[in-house]
Amino acid sequence: MGIPSDEVVIIRPPERPEDPSLITVSCPDKTGLGCDLCRVILLFGLSIVRGDFSTDGRWCYVLFWVVERGRKATRWDLLKKRLVEACPQASSLLGIEIYNFIRHQESVTEQKPQVFLLKYSCYDRMGLLHDVTEVLCELELTIWRVKVSTTPDGRVFDMFLITDTRELLHTRNRQEETCTHLRAVLGDSMCACDIDVASEEIAACLQASVSLPPSMTEDMLTQEIRDESYNSVPSSSPLSVSVDNSLSQAHSLVQIQCHDHKGLLYDIMRTLKDYNMQISYGRFDAAENGNCNIDLFVVQSDGKKIVDQNKLDALCSSLRMELSSPLRVTMVSRGPDVELLVANPVELCGKGRPLVFYDITHALKMLEIRIFLAEISRHVVGDREWEVYRVHLGDDHELCASRDKIVKGVTKMLMGWH
Structure with missing residues (x-):
């Protein structure tokens, strides 16, 4: 996969006021990167209305279309800085790009900030x-x-x-x-x-x-949880989570249909990160009526698709719970x-x-x-x-x-x- 730009993060303003801004991220890949990026975007009060992810296992290319939702004007320069900090860094040795990404099971403990x-x-x-x-x-x-x-x-x-x-x-x-x-x-x-x-x-x-x-x-x-007082998502909203192993020899396809909410993509990415799943390709679309369709081709930490039925059931159950409550x-x-x-x-x-x-x-x-x-x-x-x-x-x-x-x-x- 080629490197589209020398810049790790590019933020393009909308062509029309009613259009979303486009955030492009191009950097070395790592498990949980999507979660980390979505968390930063949520922290700045932005909503993701569309997303596109692709990776060859070493380098990833991510697109987010985002809109502001009523908070103060976004500090785009600061957002860009925080997104860059969330990305693994690439270094160069003897003219060859070396991708310094750390997989989940090899990650070192982050230094805790001073309280x-x-x-x-x-x-x-x-x-x-x-x-x-x-x-x-x-x-x-x-x-x-x-x-x-x-x-x-x-x-x-x-x-x-x-x-x-x-x-x-x-x-x-x-x-x-x-x-x-x-x-x-x-x-x-x-x-x-x-x-x-x-x-x-x-x-x-x-x-x-x-x-x-x-x-x-x-x-x-x-x-x-069955008590509606704990259930955040309206019961009339569609919620479907399934995994298909027949469409790809190398990946499991996670398909999700649900109602949109603030931080939706963060909740999905957080769950996949906690299960140590890596996304090879994905697409997210939020319709005007509030319904969303998400397709994610994922692999486990060993690079293989999910074939164990117990793991499949646990992942689907966790995703349903995170999206419903x-x-x-x-x-x-x-x-x-x-x-x-x-x-x-x-x-x-x-x-x-x-x-x-x-x-x-x-x-x-x-x-x-x-x-x-x-x-x-x-x-x-x-x-x-x-x-x-x-x-x-x-x-x-x-x-x-x-x-x-x-x-x-x-x-x-x-x-x-x-």
């Missing part, structure tokens, strides 16, 4: 937590844990465990930049802002717990008050789904519902790790919206159905 503790206090107001979350996202600070509390007199004490994509938060300039942006959004109500390296004891809480919070049961996270949203009673629960699976490499907390707080701000307490934690159920968001709503939430309206509002925001 920082952000603390600030201010006076509460509607949508405050969402505004803070938006600032942190814009600054490329990743939220790993959050502890939010509000006193009866309206004073807010918030603590965030964060990491910095730019790896500069240890510097005074970067810390001052963060506090300045927070102060701009919080105004005179901000009383304090401190950023310190998290102690080993505090950073240790990033480890997943085997015990679930009292308000959550394993039924919410297990694969045999990529996120679990429900509300439970907590004494006289209620708690909003949102859960999503974590990649095997430890990365959580992007922008979940941003979307939760955005939906509640739109519904004019105050957040009294909020926590993010990780829990292991069976052989899976889950990221769990617990949001304790103010006791005036029933004046704003019913429980059903809150669940639907948060779900629509998370799924991009608005």
Whole structure:
């Protein structure tokens, strides 16, 4: 396969305002590359409406047609930089291109980024937590844990465990930049802002717990979910996942028909990455009516097609579950008050789904519902790790919206159905 361009990533603006932008990626291949690229695109709030993938096992060529979905204007130069960072690098030796790609089973453990503790206090107001979350996202600070509390007199004490994509938060300039942006959004109500390296004891809480919070049961996270309150995708939407081994001697064809949602391609690629599958060729199309068709020619890590029936059944089952319930949203009673629960699976490499907390707080701000307490934690159920968001709503939430309206509002925001 020839190299179409010297540039790893090329982003072409649309010819007409209503057309999508085109992202072209040309780089050495590796297992899970599609997942990593889709995750970056999702992190920037873009929706993929069409995709094309091809590889000869060494070099890959990927096309994404993307559209903006209501967030602030995309920082295309920064997006390009992050996509390039997600790609394996090629080096040259004696005039011959050497492709430095690392297969999944040979990959080295990524160095964990330094964890920082952000603390600030201010006076509460509607949508405050969402505004803070938006600032942190814009600054490329990743939220790993959050502890939010509000006193009866309206004073807010918030603590965030964060990491910095730019790896500069240890510097005074970067810390001052963060506090300045927070102060701009919080105004005179901000009383304090401190950023310190998290102690080993505090950073240790990033480890997943085997015990679930009292308000959550394993039924919410297990694969045999039939309760419609946990099912994100409308029951009337088509959902079909099948594997055909008859069309290719070297590849298994995974065929998917489903309803579109934000991060759909990421959910598919994440599942294939966790199963250590490599995509040799694939095509994704999202129709105007919201239905999608995906064809993926895949091989296992040994380069062979999937012939073991148990592996085929497990892969299809996992894909159906990820497409029918990529996120679990429900509300439970907590004494006289209620708690909003949102859960999503974590990649095997430890990365959580992007922008979940941003979307939760955005939906509640739109519904004019105050957040009294909020926590993010990780829990292991069976052989899976889950990221769990617990949001304790103010006791005036029933004046704003019913429980059903809150669940639907948060779900629509998370799924991009608005």
